[in-house]
Amino acid sequence: MNERSLRLLEFDEIRSRVASRALSEEAAQLILADLPSLDSQKVLSLKNLVVEIYNKYNLLAEEPRESLPTIGPVLEKLRIEGSSLDLDEAYALGLFIQRGRHFIQWLRVSDRDKQEEGPLLSILNSIPDCTPVETELFKILDRDGNLRDLPELREIRNRLQNLHKExxxxxSRYTNSEESRKMLQSEVPSQRDGRIVLAVKANFKGRIKGIVHEVSSTGQTIFVEPEDIIEKNNEIVFQEQRLAAEIVRILRELTSRIAVHRDEFLQFHSQIIYLESLRARSRYSWESHGV
Structure with a gap:
């Protein structure tokens, strides 16, 4: 089919409209990369699949309209031995599996009593079950993508909480003391490089012993970390580094456990994206009362 015919048919415009119905950027890109086919059998097969999904809009309960995160780069990362997913990547993978599962359940509802396996059901039956991996991911993450309150993190977080109280x-001994308060430019402690410091008036320099972190541009204020605060700051920094290292370990071990299922992810991912591209076509047809 030549370019003039495509323009007359408004192919690019309609293809863009269809892609905009996709709940996945990857599915939208798959649609936008599609070109007209002269293979009548291929066209008929595609049409039949789209019609199957189209018919579900009139038969089924409310469609799950959940966006599917992009996980192609995450799957590539799992290919690298010793790699570790970060929190956002692990969460994206968990969400994709969860929402893909909801999508499959919606597509299956009206096919449960079918005696023969149609084209759509055939695809659904070939999709690997990634539920165990979803369970593994959400043992570590909550449904908002945050790390759960795991025992190995709880002890460190409790220690940090107590240190901050201390x-x-x-x-407060400085800010509540009449003698110390007159030396302070502000009664509200400041932070420099993640450490608590006090804003001391320059003319009281040396009265509060500690490390000077900074002098204001006017020279009227010096930011001092008092000696009795240094130890607490050091302990907080140490515990924060412990926490960060523990999170890295947890994510590295999680990645190692789920990486063995990478081939299943690849199949699950490609089939869900393909099904989403079909849903976008059927959605556009349904909204525009097409055939």
């Missing part, structure tokens, strides 16, 4: 108590 630090607040120490700083």
């Amino acid at each position: 630090l607040d108590l120490v700083t």
Whole structure:
């Protein structure tokens, strides 16, 4: 089919409209990369699949309209031995599996009593079950993508919470003391490089012993980390580094456990994206009262 025919048929415009119905950027790109086919058998097969999904809009309960995160780069990362997913990547993978499963359930509803396996049911039956991996991911992450309150993290977080309370108590001795308060430019502690410091008036330099982190541009204020705060700050930094290292370990071990299922992910991913491209076509047809 030549370019003039495609323009007359408004092919590019309609293809873009169809792609906009996709709930996945990857499915939208698949649609946008599609070109007209002169293979009548291929066209008929595609049409039959789209019609099957189209008919479900009149037969089924409300369609799950959940966006599917892009996970192609995540699957590529799993190919690399020793790699580790970050929180966002692990969450995207978990969401894709969960929402893909909801999509499959919706497509299956009206086919449960069918005696013969049609083209759509055939695709659905060939999709691997990634539910165990979804379960594994959401043991570590909550449904909002945050790390759960795992025992190995709870101890460190509790220690950090107590340290911050102790630090607040120490700083309050300066801000609540009449003698110390007159030396302060502000009664609200500041932070420099993640460490709590006090804003001390320059003319009281040396009265509060500690490390000077910074001097204001006017020279009127110096930011001092008092000696009795240094130890608390050091302990907080240490515990924060422990927490970060523990999170890295948890994600590395999680990645190792799920990476063995990468081939199943690849199949699940490609088939869900293909089905989503079919749904976008059927959705456009349904909305425009097409055939």
